[in-house]
Amino acid sequence: MKDIKVFVSSILPVIGIDMLRKENFNVVTWNDKTPIPQDILIKNAKECDALICTLTAKIDAAFLNECSHLEIISQFGVGYDNIDINEATKLGIPVGNTPGVLTDATADVAFGLMIAASRKMFFMHKKIEKDEWKHFTPTSNLGIELKNKTLGIFGLGRIGNEMAKRCKGAYNMNIIYHNRNKNTEAEQLLDAKYVSFDDLLAQSDVLSVHSVSSNETKGIFNKAVFNKMKPTAIFINTSRGALHNEEDLIEALTAGRIWGAGLDVTNPEPMHKNNPLLNMENVAVLPHIGSATVEARNGMSRLAAENIIEFYKNNRVPNLVNPQKAT
Ligand code: GLV
Numbered sequence: 286m287k288d289i290k291v292f293v294s295s296i297l298p299v300i301g302i303d304m305l306r307k308e309n310f311n312v313v314t315w316n317d318k319t320p321i322p323q324d325i326l327i328k329n330a331k332e333c334d335a336l337i338c339t340l341t342a343k344i345d346a347a348f349l350n351e352c353s354h355l356e357i358i359s360q361f362g363v364g365y366d367n368i369d370i371n372e373a374t375k376l377g378i379p380v381g382n383t384p385g386v387l388t389d390a391t392a393d394v395a396f397g398l399m400i401a402a403s404r405k406m407f408f409m410h411k412k413i414e415k416d417e418w419k420h421f422t423p424t425s426n427l428g429i430e431l432k433n434k435t436l437g438i439f440g441l442g443r444i445g446n447e448m449a450k451r452c453k454g455a456y457n458m459n460i461i462y463h464n465r466n467k468n469t470e471a472e473q474l475l476d477a478k479y480v481s482f483d484d485l486l487a488q489s490d491v492l493s494v495h496s497v498s499s500n501e502t503k504g505i506f507n508k509a510v511f512n513k514m515k516p517t518a519i520f521i522n523t524s525r526g527a528l529h530n531e532e533d534l535i536e537a538l539t540a541g542r543i544w545g546a547g548l549d550v551t552n553p554e555p556m557h558k559n560n561p562l563l564n565m566e567n568v569a570v571l572p573h574i575g576s577a578t579v580e581a582r583n584g585m586s587r588l589a590a591e592n593i594i595e596f597y598k599n600n601r602v603p604n605l606v607n608p609q610k611a612t
Contacts, residue, residue: 286310286597292333294321294342297361301337301586308594310335327351335596337361337589344368349376357602359592361585362576363387363444365606366498366525374607381592381602385443386584387576391549392447394575395493395523398547399452401569402519403491404428408566429517429544431456437480437489438462440496440524441471448493449475461488486513491521498525506530511537519545519567523575526552535561538568549575 286309293302293314305312313329315321320341321329330336330352338344339361349355349372359381360368373380401407405428412418436452438445441462452458453475460477462468463485471477480488492514496502506520506529514520520543522529531552537543545567551560554573562568576582592602 286594289335289597290333291335291337291593292329294326294329294336294338295361297337297339297589298583298586300583301361301588301590304587304590305593308598310593310597323348330355335359335593337593338367340364340367342367344373346372349373349378353378357381357593357596359383359589359602360606361589364497364525366527370607374610377610379596379602379610380606381589381596381604382606383585383588383592384604386588387581388443388447390578390581391444391523391575392451394549394571395444395448395495395521395547396451396455398521398523398549398569398571399431399491399493399519402521402545402547402567403431405566407569408564431458431491433457433459434490435459435461435488437485437492438477439482439485439492439494440464440502441468441477442495444523445493445495446471446475448495449477452491458491461485483513486510487515489518490515491519493521494524494528496524496528498527503527504530506534508533508536511542514543516541516544518543519547521547523549526550526554531560531562538562538565549573 290311291305295315296318302312323343326342327348335357336355337359344367346369349369353376355378357379361383363382363384365382368380370380405426409426436449436458438449441464449460449471453460460475461480462477463480463482467479511533529552534546538546547569549571550573562570588604592604596602
């Protein structure tokens with residue numbers, strides 16, 4: 286593959302880069318931890334045949350039309366809302382991603398945020414730092430327990446399923462879900478029940494979001510929706526910040542329309558350091574670290590490289606997200 290040039294738009298775990306170099310691809314990488322500026326991304330992509338990118342690269346219609354010569358794009362990540370898939374499809378560019386390898390890592394973060402929010406952990410930790418921990422108080426700092434509560438999953442795919450397993454195993458939670466399609470495996474294994482979106486809102490003690498970001502789901506968790514949830518409910522989002530309206534979430538928490546929240550994704554990212562969510566008692570926020578384990582990131586690097594290698598060697602993309610591509 287000597288003449289095939291691959292541009293990698295972020296510093297990635299070396300495993301995938303080594304795989305590509307072993308197959309004699311000519312690999313060029315952006316060597317800075319900050320996201321690549323758009324003009325430099327375009328300039329480099331123009332000189333390459335294939336691209337590996339991450340969620341911080343804006344692969345919109347303008348980019349794709351300037352770089353329509355690209356033969357394949359491989360996204361280091363399972364979500365690909367930074368890529369205009371319709372445009373890539375129209376241009377006949379196959380797009381691959383890296384599902385599966387980050388499922389456990391992301392479910393762990395959802396599960397951790399649920400516990401952290403339910404016991405006010407991040408807020409109480411800050412009390413110590415601020416020298417505000419003075420004594421044991423029997424009636425203060427009270428969280429809520431999770432045992433036998435109802436977990437509602439919005440988007441029961443791989444990650445939602447692992448979150449549900451953790452909640453069932455640890456707390457015997459009752460699992461309900463709302464999805465595009467019924468998940469019969471989860472229904473059998475976890476006794477999960479499919480419910481309407483309104484029933485999901487009305488019945489969930491913890492509502493955990495695991496859906497893709499799409500035109501149908503963007504902004505779906507808004508004021509009207511938070512108003513339909515239990516005042517004791519905890520909202521968890523580890524998928525994409527675009528799914529919730531952050532102003533509405535702040536208002537719902539402030540007004541006590543819902544009880545708490547755990548976010549690994551925010552809207553926008555990065556979250557501003559003065560965001561009121563960071564000082565709320567029942568809220569835990571993380572900076573999009575769902576897939577940030579050695580195991581997951583190595584797996585993502587490997588799968589991102591495999592998409593490229595298999596495309597050139599065997600004319601197939603193992604994790605293709607746009608099989609309907611025109612050419
Ligand atoms: C991370 O957020 C991913 O989509 O892989």
